[in-house]
Amino acid sequence: VWGILLAMIFEIPIALTYVWLSTALPRSGGDYVFQSRVFGGGVGFAVVMSGFVIWILQWVALSGWLLSYLGFASLFLGLGGTMGNPTLTGIGVWFTTPWAIVIVSILNALLAMLLLVSGFKNYVKFQYIMWYATLLSFGLMLYLLLSATPETFAQKLNDFVVASGGAPNFYQTGIDAAKAANIDLNPPFSLLATLLVAPIAWTSLQWASYSAQQNGEIKGARSFQNQMIIILGSLIATGLLLALLAYAFEHAIGTEFLYVVGAGYWAALDAGKFNGVFLWPNIVAMALAGSPIIVVLIAFGYILNSFQIVNNCYIGMTRVMVAMSLDRLLPEWVSRVSDRFHTPVNAHLAYFLASIPVILVYNLWSSWTALTLGVTFACGYVFVVTALAGALMPYRAKALYDASPGAAYKIGNIPMVTVFGLIGAVVGAVLVLMFMFSSALGLTSLLAYQVVF
Numbered sequence: 001v002w003g004i005l006l007a008m009i010f011e012i013p014i015a016l017t018y019v020w021l022s023t024a025l026p027r028s029g030g031d032y033v034f035q036s037r038v039f040g041g042g043v044g045f046a047v048v049m050s051g052f053v054i055w056i057l058q059w060v061a062l063s064g065w066l067l068s069y070l071g072f073a074s075l076f077l078g079l080g081g082t083m084g085n086p087t088l089t090g091i092g093v094w095f096t097t098p099w100a101i102v103i104v105s106i107l108n109a110l111l112a113m114l115l116l117v118s119g120f121k122n123y124v125k126f127q128y129i130m131w132y133a134t135l136l137s138f139g140l141m142l143y144l145l146l147s148a149t150p151e152t153f154a155q156k157l158n159d160f161v162v163a164s165g166g167a168p169n170f171y172q173t174g175i176d177a178a179k180a181a182n183i184d185l186n187p188p189f190s191l192l193a194t195l196l197v198a199p200i201a202w203t204s205l206q207w208a209s210y211s212a213q214q215n216g217e218i219k220g221a222r223s224f225q226n227q228m229i230i231i232l233g234s235l236i237a238t239g240l241l242l243a244l245l246a247y248a249f250e251h252a253i254g255t256e257f258l259y260v261v262g263a264g265y266w267a268a269l270d271a272g273k274f275n276g277v278f279l280w281p282n283i284v285a286m287a288l289a290g291s292p293i294i295v296v297l298i299a300f301g302y303i304l305n306s307f308q309i310v311n312n313c314y315i316g317m318t319r320v321m322v323a324m325s326l327d328r329l330l331p332e333w334v335s336r337v338s339d340r341f342h343t344p345v346n347a348h349l350a351y352f353l354a355s356i357p358v359i360l361v362y363n364l365w366s367s368w369t370a371l372t373l374g375v376t377f378a379c380g381y382v383f384v385v386t387a388l389a390g391a392l393m394p395y396r397a398k399a400l401y402d403a404s405p406g407a408a409y410k411i412g413n414i415p416m417v418t419v420f421g422l423i424g425a426v427v428g429a430v431l432v433l434m435f436m437f438s439s440a441l442g443l444t445s446l447l448a449y450q451v452v453f
Contacts, residue, residue, distance in 0.1 A: 001246045003197020004205075008239025010198060010431060011205050014383055014424035015235045017390035018209035019227040020417035024393065024404035028216035029323025030209075030316070031386045036327065038389040038396045045329045047385045053317050055378035060313050060355040061362035062372065064105020067306035068095045070280060071299060072104065077164065077277060078286035078295035086165030093275050098363045105359045112310040113352045116318075117338075117345050120217070123311060130304040137301020138241070140294060141285040142248050148288050150254030160287035161274060170274070174260040177271030183263045185256045199434045199441060203376040204242060206383055208235030213316035224405040249281045252288065266440075318347040370442040371451060377435040377443055378452065384428040391421025 021034045031052060036044030073095035080089030094100050116123050148156075154171040161170040178185060209231050215221040218230070250258050261279045264272025274283060282302055286295045322344050325335035338345045361368050394401040394415040401407055401415070409416040435443045443452070 004201040007198040007201035016420040020406040026221035028319040030212035051378040051382035057358040063309035068101040068104035071303035075299035081160040081164040084163040089164040145248035145252040148252040387424035
């Protein structure tokens with residue numbers, strides 16, 4: 001909980017800097033536009049192409065993994081456990097296999113491309129469905145987790161596992177196996193471990209500013225108040241909800257079993273997994289519910305939210321690519337807009353094709369999975385440079401800054417954007433450096449160094 005809240009607090013000065021930048025430059029292309037107008041096209045292109053356009057291809061792959069693993073696998077595992085049908089459980093396990101994830105991932109990316117190419121209005125209509133399904137799923141999980149106790153959870157989990165075709169007494173077996181593996185189930189408070197949660201939570205919270213990539217398509221993007229609600233408001237709302245989910249999860253399963261579940265991932269403890277699947281909050285909520293209808297409602301929230309992610313990847317990165325193309329840093333072909341659909345079809349097609357090899361590598365080469373948080377690291381250094389661009393905008397792009405709504409806000413004679421930008425750059429740099437020095441975050445291997453370089 002504290003690690004998530006720290007990540008939210010650390011992101012606030014970065015988010016505020018984006019408010020100033022977005023109102024000064026309400027154009028699509030976001031970070032590339034901000035950086036190139038302050039530092040020049042060479043810096044903007046190199047930083048955003050590497051940290052965003054290329055690395056977010058991994059988010060395309062990750063969204064397919066989430067769809068297959070947390071969406072379809074959880075759906076069938078949940079139905080198998082609540083309906084006492086091991087066949088459905090077997091289908092759920094299949095969705096966790098590498099080739100199943102590859103197939104789901106490519107179809108996920110293809111469907112998103114086709115939806116977005118067909119016209120942005122079609123996507124916006126479908127986004128409402130994804131939004132409400134996600135909220136319903138999240139709300140159901142919170143209710144189920146907050147209504148449970150570790151004692152009631154233990155019994156319901158055991159019943160759920162047996163109904164799925166598993167061995168009895170799963171809960172106690174997991175605790176015993178963790179103790180046998182010398183895993184401390186009651187460790188003392190660690191400030192370092194708490195701080196190291198923040199870069200992981202940043203994977204979700206750093207995207208509060210992502211709407212800047214499509215500022216040119218947002219009504220009232222030049223309004224300071226609108227951008228405060230869009231960027232800072234979404235950050236705080238999401239941060240508080242994630243922290244609440246973390247609290248509810250621990251409240252339901254107990255601190256001791258939380259470390260068993262964690263050991264399923266960090267220590268590869270088989271007894272901490274259900275049919276080889278990590279015990280995510282949605283699986284736990286499904287076990288607590290014991291209802292196929294609740295299983296379907298929770299699973300569909302995860303399915304549609306995973307699909308939302310791949311759409312986000314396309315929307316943001318195609319706008320960045322179009323902006324780069326208009327500046328003649330990418331071929332003119334990239335920025336062509338279809339007369340029929342009024343969308344940058346070529347940019348979408350290029351991004352889809354580029355995602356396929358990344359999807360294959362991510363799921364078929366085990367060493368690559370350890371680089372999952374590399375996307376948080378790489379996007380993190382983009383945010384750091386953009387925060388610096390915000391800090392220096394009043395001096396290196398003075399005309400743009402003076403004409404913006406945020407120019408009136410100062411602390412003494414110092415522009416507030418300079419203060420927030422400098423703080424955001426320092427805090428963001430610390431989070432980025434954590435990835436370079438903490439092996440637990442997966443980016444201190446030779447492979448990681450080579451890929452990042």
